[in-house]
Amino acid sequence: MKANRSIPDAAVVPVLTYPDVRRAVAWLEAAFGFAERVRIGENHRAQMRAGEGAxxxxxxGSERRAPEPGAGVTHAxxxxVDDIDAHCERARGAGARIVMEPAEFPYGERQYQAEDLAGHRWTFSQTLADVEPEAxxxxxxT
Incomplete structure (x- = not known):
């Protein structure tokens, strides 16, 4: 893949809609530790780093709409992350609604789920062990 400084270098980049881009960026930085990398217009779009992803x-606007409360989960x-418990407490402290408290799963991950200020659903995952899927x-x- 060719490098281009005008677009995130991750292979998959979710585009999430918020009613107020600047407020969302500030909240995502405070709650989840993301970092803004490119601002496009004052309140149009922003690219953010999320660990090694984006x-x-x-x-x-246009056809884009933020999630509506009570409409169900359309995506996650x-x-x-490296420290799920500290991450969860940071998110909780910034006002994230914790939908599922940190829990360990048989596939080697410890995860929690949170809802952000616009209603987007996030799952954060910490690897505890390398477990073969058949286990x-x-x-x-493949």
């Missing part, structure tokens, strides 16, 4: 925060974004009922395909 997201784009987009304005609410998973982000891997918990999965199937390795």
């Amino acid at each position: 997201i784009i925060v987009a304005d609410d 974004v998973m982000v891997r 918990w009922g999965g199937t390795t395909v």
